[in-house]
Amino acid sequence: MQATNIADPAYFHKVVDCQWACPAHTPVPEYIRLIAAGRYADAYMVNWVSNVFPGILGRTCDRPCEPACRRSRVEESNGDKPEPVAICRLKRVAADHKGDVRARMPAASGRKGKRVACIGAGPASLAVARDLAPLGYAVTVFDAEAKAGGFMRTQIPRFRLPESVIDEETGYILDLGVEFRAGERVDSMKQLLDGGAWDAVFVGCGAPRGRDLQLPGRSEAAANIHIGIDWLASVSFGHIERIGARVIVLGGGNTAMDCCRSARRLGARDVKVIVRSGFDEMKASPWEKEDAQHEGIPILNFHVPKAFLHEAGRLVGMTFEIVEARYDEQGRRSLVPTGAPDVTFECDDVLVAVGQENAFPWIERDSGIEFDRHGLPVLDAATLQSTRPEVFFGGDAAFGPKNIITAVAHGHEAAVSIDRFLHGEDVRQRPAPHVNLMSQKMGIHEWSYDNAISNDLRFKVPWAPAETTLSNIAVEVELGFDAATAFKEAERCLNCDVQTVFAAPACIECDACVDICPMDCITFTADGDEADLRGRLSAPALNPAQALYVSPAVKTGRVMVKDEDVCLHCGLCAERCPTGAWDMQKFLILPTQAGPACRDPKAPRRRKPARVAAGVAA
Secondary structure (H helix, E strand, O other): OOOOOOOOHHHHHHHOHHHHHOOOOOOHHHHHHHHHOOOHHHHHHHHHHHHOOHHHHHHHOOOOHHHHOOHHHHOOOOOOOOOOOOHHHHHHHHHHHOOOOHHHOOOOOOOOOOEEEEEOOOHHHHHHHHHHHHHOOEEEEEEOOOOOOOHHHHOOOOOOOOHHHHHHHHHHHHOOOOEEEEOOOOOOHHHHHHOOOOOEEEEOOOOOEEOOOOOOOOOOOHHHEEEHHHHHHHHHOOOOOOOOOEEEEEOOOHHHHHHHHHHHHOOOOEEEEEOOOOHHHOOOOHHHHHHHHHOOOOEEOOEEEEEEEEEOOEEEEEEEEEEEEEEOOOOOEEEEEOOOOOEEEEOOEEEEOOOEEOOOOOOOOOOOOOEOOOOOEOOOOOOOEOOOOOEEEOOHHHHOOOOHHHHHHHHHHHHHHHHHHOOOOOOOOOOOOEEEEEEOEEEOOEEOOOOOOOOOOOOOOOEOOHHHHOOOOOOOOEOOOOHHHHHHHHOOOOOOOEEEEEOHHHOOOOOHHHHHOOOOOEEEEOOOOHHHHHHHOOOOOOOOOOOEEEOOOOOOOOEEEEEOOOOOOOOHHHHHOOOOOEEEEEEEEEOOOOOHHHOOOOOOOOOOOHHHHOOOOO
């Protein structure tokens, strides 16, 4: 194999599994170490630069970082599934304990630069505004609602996300000099663009339409059949304060989990979640399903809805067909009737949470913005630029419903594109990230970070008493870690960003590192192709998705091969090495955001349109 090019930013980035998995590439181990040191404000600001909403995401993130966490691959199990570090909940710790950080936020801009319109005040638009406003752009955010936040405010129940947290974190952005036009719905893209007032437009209006189920009885019983996301918004704004005693929730995503738990708090005594798929195939996050079950809400799977039952225009129940999953030779699943009799469940209300879809009735099809056959805008996947060059999309409006952290990542990328576009540069040329490797050595056997491996299992987040939370929809269920528990959970982090860096010329092949490695992940062997090497290591490297660390030839002609997939980053190899061939070096990668660093100072500038040239450049 070719020796590993550790100068390639992607190599060590991929070793930091949590950061690699995060759409916004938040430097997770960095802020966890700051939490362990009690530096909560610093940890918050590290988060704020990357994910914009630490307090919101610390409560509601879909946590793509946690399934990737190395801890769940290397931790010994006593029968229970090893659990990752509670990354999301530690993010909340930084937000809860940070104190006043307003003095650390960028100063408000003078709004003298080029004008950027953001449609929708959800996480994607707010991320764009956060990145562009401090640069001097005049950013205006339009939203039909009275407050910013988008679906974070309208569709996430207050028992999961208090309104005060939304107000605080959206406020940090609006205080940067962003103009927020509350209660202003954009009804015509052509009218917005043809007025000539905007140099760029970002569309972050989400996926505002919930899918319906057109089954027999749907129209007759319509008064008690509700679209999940619309119902949650009505609950959020206080328009709905109660629901029937018996409620069926259709759907297996996170919206369905929010619906069933909200219904429970609005007085329903019998709430069921009924899904077509198997329990493990539900789209809801595992912890969301667990929380619903913890509150006594059953989840019935492999039930396909057939009809709404009604009497004299009143909903009285639903019938379902019982199915099972079968898989063909290619692993494709189909749901096949079992032949069992249909089942009927009585109910007073049904909440339909079977998915969301984009709706752009306000974007005229002759506006220069093309749409695909699914009704989604035709975009460059990297730049988020539409077929009309000054219009960009992000969040759920771009590629369909995802989650908050993906919307934030889109916002960062779109802001870079808009910044480059308005400076006459090619938006397809993406700026390189900032990367640094720095030795953590403080002595012969001492490092600047705590490399001891904690044996603690994952700590549980305390909940408020059920009798309190189930009787009031505004009472937050999770209480968050206190400082002492946060420290212990932070100590479970393996510091995957502190890399084991090997210098082949210094190696004397004493095998001390091989002997001391607790994971048997270091091997000195004859070179070969990757498949061959993976099978000849001290412990076979079984995860081909994680590259091997292969050194240049050492003095005997052999190569050092390290399985990065299971390394604990404990530093014992570097402590044991008599020649310093191994070192522990902290890897820092920060994707470049909008601003001077994202632009090429030597790039030729396009000629500006007259209406832009007359203004002040951002």
